[in-house]
Amino acid sequence: MATTMEEVRVTPFEQLGGREVIARIVGRFYDLMEADPAYAKLRAMHAADLGPMRHSLTGFLTAWTGGPKDWFNENPGKCMMSAHSGIAIDPESAQQWAGAMKRAVADVAPDDQKIADLFAERLSQIAEAMAGR
Ligand code: HEM
Structure with a gap:
């Protein structure tokens, strides 16, 4: 069956507002931490x-949300497990x-609140799952 509509895939990266918004969230996250x-x-x-972490986490989350994969090219072979090996x-x-991440996302307040909430919630779940490994 012919279709006149092309499928449009929108990534969470785009829904959040791109690298500029992710960099603001990461900036706020480390400002709060400090x-x-x-x-x-x-x-x-x-x-x-x-x-260095402001740069690295921005790049990682850019890639993780479906944006440009520069972080993985700059860090060949690195993953979440290896990035935290030796960190208790x-x-x-x-x-x-x-x-801190939930607060940073709330403070930056991306336009699409639904995707912002999902982003903060998923990252929090990952962080909590990393404890005690
Ligand atoms: C569960 C709590 C977490 C703790 C306590 C933690 C702690 C750390 C520490 C101490 C470093 C090294 C920092 C430095 O060299 O100054 C680091 C690096 C990093 N963390 Fe985490 N982290 C956590 C969760 C996460 C999560 C959830 C993400 C992303 C989804 C993440 C992404 C990264 C990245 C991308 C790096 C840098 C890797 C690199 O460039 O070498 N971390 N983390």
């Missing part, structure tokens, strides 16, 4: 300079990660 003692344990696990993630640090 400023709010509620995330002190998580902050202490990171290097003094969070600049416990429930407290995982909850701090999830809490």
